[in-house]
Amino acid sequence: MKTTPEAQDGLISIPDSRPGSMGYRLLVAFVLLTSIGLVLGTAIIDVVNPLPKPKLMGAEKVERELQEKEAKWSDGSLARLIEDNYRITSRMRNGLAGPYATFLFRNLREGTKRVYVGTDGWMFMRSRVHMDPEISQLKIVGSSMMHAAISRRFATLGIRHILLPLPRKSSIFNRHLGIGLTSVPELDTQLIAAMEAAGVEAIDLYPSWSAWQGEAVYLRTDSHWSTNGVRIAAEQLATQSGLMIADAERVGEVVHGGRLPQPGGLFRIMNVEAGPGDEKYYETDSVQVLVGGRIPQDAGKEASLVVCGSSFSLFSELRGFLGYYTGKAVTLYPSPGAHPMKSILRMLDDRGEAGLPEILVEELPIHLILMWPPVRSTLGVRSDACKLLTMLKPPVTSTLDISSEAWTDKVSDGVKLTVKRGRYIGKVKPGFLARAGTGCAEVQLDVEVLEGDMQFKVVAGGRHLATQLSPGRQVLTLPIPSLEATSDQVGMALSCLPSTVTSSVIVHSMELVSAIDLSGAHPFEISTIQRAEEHFFVELTPKAPLRMKRHGTILLGLDQHSQEMGEVELTVTASGSGLSQGYQFTSVAPGGKIVFSPNLLIGELIKSVRISWEARAEAGLPGAPAIQSASYYPLAVKRGE
Amino acid sequence: MVFASGIFLYFFLPIFLAVYYLTPRKWKSLLIAVASYIFYGWWRPDFVLLMWFSTVLDYNCGKRIVVGQKLGGTGKPWVALSVIANLGLLAYFKYFNFGIDSLNAILVGFNGPVLSFAQVMLPVGISFYTFQTISYSVDIYKRRAEPVGNLTDFMCYVALFPQLVAGPIVRYNTIAEQLSERTHTVDKFYRGVLAFQAGLVKKLLVADILGEVADAAFAGGGLGFVDSWIGALAYTFQIYFDFSGYSDMAIGLGLMMGFRFPINFDQPYRSISITDFWRRWHVSLSAFLRDYLYVPLGGNRKGGVRTYVNLSLTMLIGGLWHGANWTFIAWGAYQGFWLVFERLTGKKALYSSTPRIVQVAITFALVICGWILFRAETLGHAGQYLSQMFGFSGHDVTGLALRPIHGAAALAAAIVTWGLPTTQGLLLRARAVWVLPLQAAFWLALLHLHFVSHVPFLYFQF
DSSP states (O other): OOOOOOOTTSBOOOOOOOOOOHHHHHHHHHHHHHHHHHHHHHHHHHHHSOOOOOOOOHHHHHHHHHHHHHOOTTTTHHHHHHHHHHHHHOHHHHHHHHHHHHHHHHHHOOOOSSEEEOGGGOEEEHHHHTOGGGOOHHHHHHHHHHHHHHHHHHHHTTOEEEEEEEOOHHHHTGGGSOTTOOOOTHHHHHHHHHHHHTTOEEOOOHHHHHHOOSSOSBOTTSSSBOHHHHHHHHHHHHHHTTOOOOGGGOOSEEEEEEEEEOOOHHHHHHTOOOOGGGHHHHEEEEEEEEBTTBOOOOOGGGOSEEEEESGGGGOHHHHHHHHHHHOOOEEEEEOTTSOHHHHHHHHHHHHTGGGOOSEEEEEEEGGGGGGOSOOGGGHHHHHHHHHHHHHHOOSSOOOOOOOTTTOOOOOOTTOEEEEETTOEEEEEOTTOOOOOTTSOEEEEEEEEEEESOEEEEEEETTEEEEEEEOSEEEEEEEEOSOSSOOOOOEEEEEEEOTTOSEEEEEEEEEEEEEOOOOSSOEEEEEOOOEEETTEEEEEEEESSOOBOOTTOEEEEEEOTTOOOBSOEEEEEEESSSOOEEEEEESOBOTTOEEEEOOGGGTTSBEEEEEEEEEOOTTTOSOOOOOEEEEEEEOOOOOOOO | OOSSSHIIIIIIHHHHHHHHHHSOHHHHHHHHHHHHHHHHHTTOTHHHHHHHHHHHHHHHHHHHHHHHHHTTSOOHHHHHHHHHHHHHHHIIIIIHHHHHHHHHHHHHHTTOOOOOOOOOOOOTTHHHHHHHHHHHHHHHHTTSSOOOSSHHHHHHHHHOGGGTTTOOOOOHHHHHHHHHOOOOOHHHHHHHHHHHHHHHHIIIIIIHHHHHHHHHHTTSSOOOHHHHHHHHHHHHHHHHHHHHHHHHHHHHHHHHTTOOOBOOOSOGGGOSSHHHHHHHSSHHHHHHHIIIIIHHHTTTTTOHHHHHHHHHHHHHHHHHHHOSSHHHHHHHHHHHHHHHHHHHHGGGSGGGGSOHHHHHHHHHHHHHHHHHHHHOSSHHHHHHHHHHHTTOSOOOSOOSOOOHHHHHHHHHHHHHHHHSOOHHHHHHHOOHHHHHHHHHHHHHHHHHHHHSOOOOOGGGGO
16 A cells, blocks of 8 residues: 655645646546536536426425525525525536436435435335424424314314324335334324324324235335225224224225336436336235226215315225225315315315315325424415314314413423423413514513523414524514414413423513504594494594504403403404405404504505404394403514514 | 535636636736635625634734834734634634533532523634634744735635635645745646546545435444444545545645645555554644644653643644534544554554554554544443444444445445545546546536535534
8 A cells, every 4th residue: 555755845746737748638638628518518508598497386485485585695595595596497407317316226226315215116205204303292282283273163064074194104114214214103103192182083094004914005116005005094094983884885896906007206206217127116906996897986066075185185096995984975185295274275165165074084194294383384384274264263262272281381480490301381371362464463582591402482373483592591572473363372382402302491581572662552432332234343433543554553452351252353444545454363362452453554544443243143242342442553563583 | 605516616616717817917816815705705704704804913913023023023922912813713613602511511510600692603614714824923923934915915815715614724834935926737727627526526426425324323323333333434434535525626726726735635544553644634734733733832842741741732622623522622632642652652552563454454443433532422422332333232233224325435435545546646647547537437426416415514614
């Protein structure tokens, strides 16, 4: 083993420039021309003829637009956006990635950064394999609460809501992930338990799918179920929900259709063409139900059982098997690539109030649990869920349902607390009524983290807003994470990050604050309660001419003795243009505040604010909100950090 | 900005080089400085201000030192100011969080009050450019170099983007002349391209791929005897190919701009002892520590015991330079221990009497064990990992997800480490037999770059 002699001065040394032989000159010319040609060629092609930016939809579009809007040099976000844009639009990159991916896959069985290639032809989405560390109890509780709220509302409409969470492929087939790489199904089991605890009827597929020894329940080269998986899921659903009918009542027959080639979507995601040698991995046993020799047709609006979900429920076999095991007419409302919320909205839209089904099965792939935290990319999902809750109208006043195990209000200010992993401390002040779409109602936390990274979460109306806290004292003001009118309780929670075992913290104060400057108020005249057909209303008129300004906020204070109501509509009307802006509150608690900012009427003279609510038929008397005070405040919004 | 990214390779570099070669000689330093600020400020422009502060301070200190010396003084206050200010910057940005955390740990132990401060963010490359500016003041003070002629040249020296964020540490006296006088030839450019290509190949096709194995191994969880050694080996190659890859790219870019930078790696895994290893690993750092710390401490001129103390202290500080964590201090102590041990035992060292190949193997094993301290998150983690390597884990199953690509990268790493000449050798010879395979590997690396998102260089964090 010879080493190279160091240059005398310690600097890299090269021979003196010399003409060199013809061969040497040719070598130099070859290296320089090919290298410069490659670099310049790529740059020119990518600049002159870039690929169009992919058309984004839904949550991705929202996230991208926000990224572009907020990108700036000072924190590097603009630089990252430029790099990302180049990566997306580079024609050279996108043209070469496919052949290179094929080369790596064919020769080294190597996947891509999105797809993990395991043993024996099994492929997995990497993000779903590695998602366990991202789980937090709050995410699971948040998701459960939202589903519980949806379930309750369906129940009042006479619809039985059954949740069908789908275990992840990597949980069921972790033995195929590759030597030693395991994906523990903690998330799968925790979610089922949390859903059940929250009162959601959830079907647990994990035991039956993981114990199944026959043909695989997931396709090897795709993220979807195999027909066997569909069959077992339908059977389990019918059994666990008590919908299973006797064999004699069944219509149709289960037919084994032999081997069926299903080259999966994961090949496509890898940008690899499935080759002749790959059939052994994607050919699966086909099982289906035939009625009169045919696949049962979609029951359309007549179906008493509907399945809403993502692309997993695309398969017509699910309809067949559910019909076979439950004896009910079934319709599928798939929503490929989207969250089941979209599918449910579509179903409600399609069927209208008159044609609501008897049973709604919501098929929820467990990885979509991560769509619940209020990160930008999930705003679309949350917005859909809120739309759904608004559409379904609350049957009763419901406040945020926080389990006593996860939450406590016994935290004294200024006391040092040690928080162990998985335990939460928090403080919930009941009776606060807030709306925060424009940041006019906020929470404030004055906290000193002594050790370990922590997370501070604000919860309102089933939404969470979280921020990470590093050691040190800090005062945070966060807007209440609500995009639409809500009168739910607002909660705050401090917790360890999943990666931190123990955190110590001193909470100096943890308050719900209204950032409205109470000076310079314009009071309103409050009318008596009046009746119009099935509604009661109170009219508020400004005592002096009032022009709406940016961030102008109207604050209504409710009497402590105010009766609780299910739903309140609030309409602000401008006098000149006649424009109006409306709000709908899902509940109103006594002694709370209604805070709103009619931003669409900026510059308009405000004529009146009408608060109306449905008359209670049984009592014949209005459940009065008893508005104690009503004022307009010109500004002073403390924006959240 | 990082070298192994599309934005740098396809836009920044070609535009810079085109403008550089069209710019008159007298403006070249200014151009380099401006380009370097863009390069450095691409992700965090505010940190450029910090570099300017250091640049202006040391430029003025250098001038004052010379004026002071001309007036019969020593210029000592100014060199002291430069050293204290630069080390102060480094201490604050790099060690403040660590200091507070350590102090709090002690205070908590005595039930004392806990101090809380906002976390300080570490500017990339601060360890490198502060050392360079210190070398400037000290070299002027020691009359090892003339002060730079103008601020533009000094800005160019401090900010020189090829080696700004991860070295090699270019001492002022080694590059002073080149700042004003350097040659630009096709041959130099060609060899610069070769060095850059070699670095890119090392980084993308070896370091990043083996890094997956190392990350999995060090992610926690029990590993068996074999797996823990595989993980340790993967990291051993990852850090070498990552860091030497960056150095090669820096050297190559320097050559394209007419500069000759210091050799930073000389086949370190062929070392026959730890002493030999430190002559070959991160040469620019070990030379800096030797000349600016070990020698001023007295070196080996003050007797045996003092020599060992100086050696240990130098390695401890060298360890701490790599990062604000007890693991780096332990790594420095570990290296210091072996240097002292080898010096104490001399020829009598157990492994010095063995055949050369055994010496290399023993040294390599010692180096691997050292990297465990370097890579682990905490000392406890390092202890746990080392116990696994020595069969005390109780695990005997294979736990690492190894794929064929890891085997291919490991094989390539072994061939390059023990079978091929160094980058210096490649540049000296530049024969078709090396150059043509390098071109193929470079094209593959470019393809791989298109395929993966960029992975930052390990040494950015130091």
